[in-house]
Amino acid sequence: MFDLLVNPAPKHDESLSGYLHRLGDCNGLWNGEVIKLFKDLTDEQASKWLDEDIRPVSWKDVALEIRAPQFNIQNVWSLINIKYCPVCLAGGFYWRELWDLTLYTTCIFHNVNLVYKCPMCQEKSTLKLLITKCCEKCQHPVFETLEPDRLVDEFRIWISAELEKRLRHGRDKNLEGIDSLTYQQFNFLAIRLGVRVISLKCFMNMIVVSTVFRDVAPDLAVAAGEMFLGWPKTFHSLLTDLKRQRASSHPWKLGLAFGPIYNDVYLSLIDQCYDFIRSEFEKYVIRYWEGPLAIRNRRLSECTLLAHRWLPYNQAARTVGLPENFLRRMRLSGELDDREFTYPCGKTVAVVDIEEVRKLSLVRHEPLNLRETSRLLSLSRKRIEQLIDAGVLRFFGGCPSAGEKWLVDYNSIVALRPSEFLTSPGEDFLTISQIAKHYLPTSSGLVELVRAIQSGEISAFCRADSDTISMGKWLVSQNELVLNKILVNISSQEKGMSVANAAKMLGVKEEVAYAMVRLGWLRSDIVQCSRRSAFVVSLEAIQHFKRNYILAPEAALILNAPRVRITFKLQEGGFLPVAGPGLLNARCRQYVWRRSKKLVAYLATAGKS
DSSP: OOOOSOOOOOOTTBOHHHHHHHHHHHTTOOSSHHHHHHHHSOHHHHHHHHTSSOOOTTHHHHHHHHHSOOOOTTSSBOSSSOOBOHHHHHHSOSOBGGGGBTTOOEETTTTEEOBOBOTTTOOBOOTTHHHHSBOTTTOOBGGGOOOOOOOOOHHHHHHHHHHHHHHHHOOOTTOOGGGGOOHHHHHHHHHHHHHHHHTTTSOOOHHHHHHOSSOOHHHHHHHHHHHHHTTTHHHHHHHHHHHHHTTTSOTTOHHHHHTHHHHIIIIISOSGGGHHHHHHHHHHHHHHOOSOOOTTOSSSOHHHHHHOSEEEHHHHHHHHTOOHHHHHHHHHTTSSOEEEEEOTTSOEEEEEEHHHHHHHHHHSOOOBOHHHHHHHHTOOHHHHHHHHHTTSSOBSSSSOOTTOOOOBOHHHHHTTSOSOOBSSOOTTEEEHHHHHHHTOOSHHHHHHHHHHHHHTSSOOBOSSGGGSSOGGGOEEEHHHHHHTTOOOOOOHHHHOEEHHHHHHHHTSOHHHHHHHHHHTSSOOEEEEETTEEEEEEOHHHHHHHHHHEEEHHHHHHHHTSOHHHHHHHHHHTTOOOSBBTTOSTTBOSSOEEEOOHHHHHHHHHHHHO
16 A cells, blocks of 8 residues: 555554554654655545554544544544553553553553653653654663553543453443443543543633643543542532532522533533433432522423422422412521522522422421411400410411411411310300400410310310310310419409490480490499400499489479470579580580489479479
């Protein structure tokens, strides 16, 4: 093909570039003329030459790098940064194909690091070593190489062994994940992840790696080896570190929070063989991403979007069936954690952990408002508020603001029930609702009764199993209330009669009786009746009123005259009313006169005439 006199057979593991240099040396061509001839071949000629005999497995791939070189560290084969194993080169003087692999940095046969520079003058190594057999600069012989470095990194040698295994035996289709990758795919992934690991310590990206003067392949091999050997925990740790490094900028957006590795996963590693990378990334998002996720996200799978833990309040409320207001108030009271993110436009989004919300719905009954609690306990809302203020009933979300409702804990309602009920009631038993209405006017009275029932000091009877939570329907003994010194109010009837009954005894309208009470002429007492204050009038007060005042109906009866004429007739006699419809300071529906001796005598005289 090259019309050369000497055409030695290639070694089974010899590199293509090394063979071309050795071929030139055998024919007296020492300045890379054979390499130039190989580049000048047509594609058909080069392919025919590569297929003539059994060639090493790497030659077809390396031929593309020689004929159309791409100076990029992401390439599998690196023909610029020359490296070699001094032990192998001394044992058989030819260039191994494994040495041209970018991430092959350690000889797996002799367990030594490959040499990039002359051990004496640190001059960069070249393939001319095959011809000169010594360093071009200091003339140090290759055969007198200094003792090789025995401090071999375990990650570098693991990467080298994996590349050699894949190059020799290809991929195993029965395996999954990293083990299923070819050596080209393995190299591409290793460099990508290695760059992201190194970027945590110093500035590093794919452009820097491609153009850097010094060779960074050993560092990449260490970073990638550590990543692959600890997979997938090391990958999750890398994502955590990258997210923490960029925590101060754009924490609400997935791509900006993770940086370039997000584009690596979804734009660079797009082949199907890298699906396991996307799977692990989305597992991490489900488990650890605490920001919002847009449902219209086109990169994440639908399963990931549905399984994402941190959701907005309205979506979380719909998922578990709890009121959104309840979740927000639980957050304000410190019982539910959330995360807030502010977008550049000023919009603020708050998200909550759906797992924590589910715990609330699993361990707690849905909270009840005052109306529902009142119906359940068969007590008025005022009484429910008294129990809440006393701490007998617990609530969620703090005290409600204007327009909000109380959220009463259902478990605290169930806790009101005593350990056991009486089997039968006594003669003096009344329902708690009746007792609260007529005998316990203050808030402390019902609270003391409830706590006494809970502690067992006072026994209660329940008529039906359906009423075990309806505390207002329970029956308790009045005598036990007195014995336990619970404040019991005496009925207003026992202290006297109501103003309405007093009006009936006086034979007047209720408005007249209330006017007399208001003016102080009809003596009354204020007593606490249930939850309100009431006026009671004693019989002595009514008798006192009759002795001191006379009303128009009584005067009309004595004078045997119509009621409408009584006022004018008494005025003619010189008697003016002390109260009546026309008196501003003593307004009353009926006229009232003070009962004096003079008035009594006048009525007696006028009545006889």
